[in-house]
Amino acid sequence: MITTLDRKLLRDIGGMKGQVLVVSLVMACGVAMMIVSQSVILSLERTRDSYYQRYRMPDVFGQVKSAPLSLSDRLSHIPGVATVELRVVESALLDMEGVQEPVRARLVSLPDEGKLNLNQIFLRRGRLPGAGAQREAVVSEAFAQAHGLQIGDRITAILNGHRDHLDICGIGLSPEFVFEAPPGQTLPDNKHYGVFWLRYQSLAAAFDLEGAFNDFCMDLSPGTPPKEVIEEVDQMLLTYGAPGAYALSDHASSKRLGDELRIVRALSLAYPMVFLCVAAFMVNSVTSRLVRLQREQIAQLKALGYTSWQVGRHYLNYALVIVAAGAAVGIIAGWRLGHTMLSVYTLLFHFPELQFQLDQKALVMALVVSVAAAVLGVAGAVWLAVKLSPAEAMRPEPPA
Template sequence: MTPLNKKLFRDLWHIKGQAAAISIVIALGVMMVVMMTGLVETLEQTRDTYYERYRLADIFAPAVRAPNLLIKQIGDVDGVQAAEGRVTGSALIDLDGVDLPLRAIAISLPDYETPRLNNIYLSDGRLINARQPEEIILLNSFAKARGLKPGDTLTTTMNGGRRDFKIVGLAQSPEYLYTTAPGEFVPDDGRFAVIWMSQSALSAIYDMKGAFNEALVSLNRGANEAEVLDAIDRLLDNYGGQGAYGLEDQFSNRFVTEEISGLKASAVGVPPVFLAVAAFLLNIVITRLVQAEREQIGLLKAF
């Protein structure tokens, strides 16, 4: 080992506390870059995989009442990969110990087949039997928040009528990763529910036999979403179309996307703060070392 290297290690030993502090700050900065970047990529991949596996629609098109035959016309629009109609309706839920009814949305599932779009993941219980109109599947997050389970009875008000349903299953859906009641902005699992029922049962309640009030659409790769939205709006215009919108404007997806965007901003903004502090501390230490070793530096430069 050369004399200069010996001197280097001796000087580092004298400032070991400062050197350790600077090393820790630099390590934290690098660690945060790696962790937060990896977290963002993992969340994006998980979200996209979940959406793809359960076929989350690219376009949502609500209407007042449209005939089922219109779904074929929507499916024939250039750029549309698949289209499906469903029935949705608002509902109120009465629970023991809760003063005010809780709001909910009821959504139809095909009677004897798997939904082509917006499928659900059954986390507990079983699927509904279309021959039993009183059977429902409840959103898992709401059920857990309210202590409900398969086999329980749920009292609701739908289309002005009071009805009792039997919970046969709990499910999750990519469409409702975050749930919030209309007019509210903060998600609350215990204040808003999603109820899935058979198409025939829900159609009978809301007088939608042979009709739908929301179309779900998936797009081909490279399709022009704006043109498809315009075409769907024209088709639904005579049936009380309320304006089709893309996945980026769907509440749950937008909330998830904004959460990930916030993490991205943190990944870009926070680690440089640690690295800047480390650079500042390093500059102070080096400046002090140079000042303290001025005579030795001058002597070495003289040779």
């Protein structure tokens, strides 16, 4: 049932709809920013964790100059080590048609027999290199898209100073290269840098590393601290020119994604609070001015029997209307902007699938914070209306 005060509220809002619209839009910006940032964090974290788990992202990484494959048993028997993958990882130059600048490739070996235990490849198209295949390779999806590569294409490569070729048999992704950037660079350059996966024997023979490895990764048992394993691995590989193993948190790709999440997490608090604080100030200005202009109406309402609580609640409703309008616009804008922002991240981070997931906790938090900001902003004006007595309100407000 619509009361007299409700009709007055609707009439007053209609008379100052411009001010209400502006304040609501400022509040909507705060709500939208909170929903966007928290939902992007949730989407990236869940996608990363699921991808790492399903495709076996290792816990420890390291390099050596050259070490025999026979060390596999000793590394596997280190307490806490569940799986060891010994690889050959080398760099090569590619001769890409139509590209003047040097194009670098990171070549990663795959086991000659059996399936890949760690850093498993998600194949977008094609297949893995065949057993015993000399120059078949899977290429990273970002590099393939940048050059328009297809299954069956042949690329000229300089392997260990010798001109050779790579035949594309598959296009895929690996959790090890979610962020695919050249070493030492902060942004990806898919036109001039790509990752290729070849069979071990083919890659080892090209770089004179038969029966040896120069890169390794390890999966640890649940609950095993990486630090203790890293210390023992470094001690074991010291004579083979190992610069030092490192944990997943220090891996270049994982660290870049983690840094991005920390930045977004910090902005998810700073930016919304700025908009909501401004909105609270504007709510206070609008309602305080309204109360001063309606001193006589407040006196008449109280003289007619309306209690101070009823009058105060009436002016509090102005803030709630602003919150309702701002929250509705903010939720819709946050949903749409979240999809747009996540699509931008697909240019930096490469997952098999990256879908926007609305953070319902952030939605509730945004509503609570916006209501709190509006109530805080209107509190002074409500108190001004509550404390006015009818006799005092009938007189003009004394000058400051």
